[in-house]
Amino acid sequence: MSKTANSNTLTFKERNRLSGGYLLRKKTLGVIINICFFLLMFGLCFLILQPILNKISLSLMTESDLYDSTINLLPRHFTISNFGLAAQLMEYRVAFRNSLLVSGGVSLVQLIACTLVGYGFARFDFPLKKFWFFCVILVIVIPPQTISSALYLHFYYYDFMGLFKAIKGSTINLRGSMLPYFLMSAGCMGLKDGLYIFLIRQYFRGVPKELEEAAYVDGCGTLSTFIRIMLPDAKPILVSCFLFSFVWQWTDSFYTNLFMGRVKVLSRELGSLADSLSYYVQRISGGSSQASVGYMQQINAVGVLMVVTPIILLYLVAQRGFVESLSQTGIKM
Amino acid sequence: MSKKTKQKNLAKKRAVSGYLFILPFILGFLFFMVKPFFQSLYMSFCTVDISAQGVKYIFAGLDNYKRAFLIDPEFNQMLTDEVWRMVINSISTIIFSIFVALMLNTQFKGRAFVRAVFFLPVIFSSGIIVGLDANNALLSSMAKSAEASTGSSVTAVLEQILTSANVGSKFMDTIFDIVNRVYDIASASGIQIIIFLSALQTIPQSMYEAADIEGCTKWESLWKITMPMISSMFLVNWIYTIVDFFTKTDNQIMNKIKTQMTTYMAYDFSSALAWIYFAVVMVMVGVSALIISKVVYYYE
The missing domain is CATH 1.10.3720.10 (MetI-like)
Structure with missing residues (x-):
């Protein structure tokens, strides 16, 4: 009896003897599992971070370092001139501002439209609701590439119900302006809009019905209930949807190539960065030399870093909200 | 009886506001998904001729599909x-x-x-x-x-x-x-x-x-x-x-x-x-x- 009462004052050795060796085995097993776990986690994190670290070290090298086989990871001639060159070639300032405008504007429009639609699907009963929700799933599943050729022509010879042809005698070309893309976003057909509708609907479905009913009893209309009762609570999911769409919009090349032929945005500039470099090298050398493949790839790495840095900063600021609000929705299908 | 009609009215009202909420989706779906969807399906069976005046579709049957599988x-x-x-x-x-x-x-x-x-x-x-x-x-x-x-x-x-x-x-x-x-x-x-x-x-x-x-x-x-x-x-x-x-x-x-x-x-x-x-x-x-x-x- 005294032994069990004093068990916390006994030494580890004695306790181990009492348990017949079980304690030691359990402890060792625990330590081994922990070590394995740590190694695995370290490896997986390294796996993801390594390309980024590589890009950083690559971006700090001079061109001659690239061909030096004794240099692997650390640059010998430390330089930050690559960033200056990439910024000049991408017209970083203009492109950054445009990207900010496009991504911010489009995400905002998307968010407003998707919130309305998601709320409608979550809280109202109406005929054909199942059918329309099936259409939302369809929008998630149908890749935009399937309809891209038709969309391209649709906006190239844009005509709203034959109106323009009747007035001006010809259709108008909306490609190259940002208007079609904003229109599509407002119609929930932009980049991954189906997913946002799905997430937002999932969130609103979880809100207790009593909250809504209490608002109705107190004399709130449908719209003011939505704006004054439901929206303030939904802030986390709305913020994360906005950030998702902002980030994806920032790096998207499909819709920007399709619609914004003349607008300089970062993702487009990044896509053509290698070409602008070779053009630049040709021009300053008077056409006698060309940019090497290695140099082009280096400038690509620099460009990726420069494009990604703003959104990584944004992500680090909002990281907590990002993951947590998503787990709040308790996505079910 | 009057209670029932009242409930029916409420349900109807809710249905209408529900439709108003998802209206952006319906419009977008019809204009930017259904239309291009069928258009591109139709285009795949046609030869598309593009000129300054506009687009001309000439029906070509399965030619494009044959080209994809047999010629390409x-x-x-x-x-x-x-x-x-x-x-x-x-x-x-x-x-x-x-x-x-x-x-x-x-x-x-x-x-x-x-x-x-x-x-x-x-x-x-x-x-x-x-x-x-x-x-x-x-x-x-x-x-x-x-x-x-x-x-x-x-x-x-x-x-x-x-x-x-x-x-x-x-x-x-x-x-x-x-x-x-x-x-x-x-x-x-x-x-x-x-x-x-x-x-x-x-x-x-x-x-x-x-x-x-x-x-x-x-x-x-x-x-x-x-x-x-x-x-x-x-x-x-x-x-x-x-x-x-x-x-x-x-x-x-x-x-x-x-x-x-x-x-x-x-x-x-x-x-x-x-x-x-x-x-x-x-x-x-x-x-x-x-x-x-x-x-x-x-x-x-």
Whole structure:
């Protein structure tokens, strides 16, 4: 009896003897599992971070370092001139501002439209609701590439119900302006809009019905209930949807190539960065030399870093909200 | 009687406001999805003639499809390659993301950091960056030299031993291929990990406690509690993974469609290609969704 009462004052050795060796085995097993776990986690994190670290070290090298086989990871001639060159070639300032405008504007429009639609699907009963929700799933599943050729022509010879042809005698070309893309976003057909509708609907479905009913009893209309009762609570999911769409919009090349032929945005500039470099090298050398493949790839790495840095900063600021609000929705299908 | 009509009126009012709320979607769906959808389907059966006046469609029957399957030298090969790659990639992405989600769901020091790292690929493997990184030989040579500097790579030795043993070499090749592409898989599974994580967090802790008292080991409760409880997420993630793969910029077929459309202005042919690919993928999604939905368990 005294032994069990004093068990916390006994030494580890004695306790181990009492348990017949079980304690030691359990402890060792625990330590081994922990070590394995740590190694695995370290490896997986390294796996993801390594390309980024590589890009950083690559971006700090001079061109001659690239061909030096004794240099692997650390640059010998430390330089930050690559960033200056990439910024000049991408017209970083203009492109950054445009990207900010496009991504911010489009995400905002998307968010407003998707919130309305998601709320409608979550809280109202109406005929054909199942059918329309099936259409939302369809929008998630149908890749935009399937309809891209038709969309391209649709906006190239844009005509709203034959109106323009009747007035001006010809259709108008909306490609190259940002208007079609904003229109599509407002119609929930932009980049991954189906997913946002799905997430937002999932969130609103979880809100207790009593909250809504209490608002109705107190004399709130449908719209003011939505704006004054439901929206303030939904802030986390709305913020994360906005950030998702902002980030994806920032790096998207499909819709920007399709619609914004003349607008300089970062993702487009990044896509053509290698070409602008070779053009630049040709021009300053008077056409006698060309940019090497290695140099082009280096400038690509620099460009990726420069494009990604703003959104990584944004992500680090909002990281907590990002993951947590998503787990709040308790996505079910 | 009057109460009933009042209720009916209320329901009607609710239905109308419901429709008003989803109106943006309906309009967008009709104008920017249904119309182009059928238009591109129609285009794939036509020869599209583009001039300054507008577009002319001349019906051509199955010509574009015949061209894709019978005349085009690379399309058949590409299609089988990409579909096979998609299957392998999607399966390994799902397994990887479950694995990571299970690990991230346990308590350990620095979990917030690890979670943040695992979410980074959502940024890094989106849009234009995937295609650029895939073609960057400089970076991959750096990765190789980093690998070589650790002495002899363990996987390389293991690969040599196992292939020289000559056991099921085709199967082994596939496995090694997956192992070598683990970065691609990790970078494609950001969203899936989050979806699984959120599912894991909705499982009530009391279930595990009850199982523990009944004498369940951790391993048993993984298969008897965790897996059934998150099984409904398999379907979501499976579809999401396939669609995500479909639209990636490093996808060969998508690139072919894009070049056909933008450089050759062959809208008819590119539509046909897109439709073939779409049909193949839809059949795959449909069949696999049917199979998966048979084993999915819904907990209410």
